[in-house]
Amino acid sequence: MKERVFEKRTCPKCGQIYTDRPANSRVDGSRICPDCGTREALESIGVGREEQDKILSIIHRNYQN
Numbered sequence: 001m002k003e004r005v006f007e008k009r010t011c012p013k014c015g016q017i018y019t020d021r022p023a024n025s026r027v028d029g030s031r032i033c034p035d036c037g038t039r040e041a042l043e044s045i046g047v048g049r050e051e052q053d054k055i056l057s058i059i060h061r062n063y064q065n
């Protein structure tokens, strides 16, 4: 069987189970979920938590099309 099964990973940062390609944490190099990767990137440019939530919800909305 050659079917590629998406590997399930658990994000050490938020505990979410995800199957997308992991992001590397800028903080400690661990593999984190794409959401946390986005959060860290936003955080590094000074975006606050509330704004991060807004941006992530927009990203998720776009993926659902």
Ligand SMILES: [Zn+2]
Residues within 6 Å of the ligand: 011, 012, 013, 014, 015, 016, 032, 033, 034, 035, 036, 037
């Ligand atoms: Zn996460």
